[in-house]
Amino acid sequence: MKEIEDIKLYTIQEIADMLKVHPLTMQRKxxxxxxxxxxxNKSWYVSSENLKSFLQGNTTGMESKSKK
Known part of the structure; x- marks a missing residue:
């Protein structure tokens, strides 16, 4: 985790480890x-605020899949 001006930034790998998913899954999202x-540089980072928003389901790009 990096911290820039009191903003916590997580790498894709850190988020994948936290959520127990493959890093490529998070990278695609x-x-x-x-x-x-x-x-x-060459790495993606997600702020703690954006991660929290995603976990609460507050993203606009998220699609829900329903089984019929």
Missing amino acids: VRKGIIKGVKI
């Missing part, structure tokens, strides 16, 4: 805009 992230 960030690239598609489902989770708001920022690319610094």
Whole structure:
């Protein structure tokens, strides 16, 4: 985790470990805009605020899949 001006930034790997999913799953969500992230150099980072918003379901890019 990085901290820039009191903003906590998590790497894709850190988030994947926390949520027990594959890092590529999280990377795809960030690239598609489902989770708001920022690319610094060659790595993607997600702020703790954006991660919290995603976990609460407050993203605009998220699609729900229903079984019929």
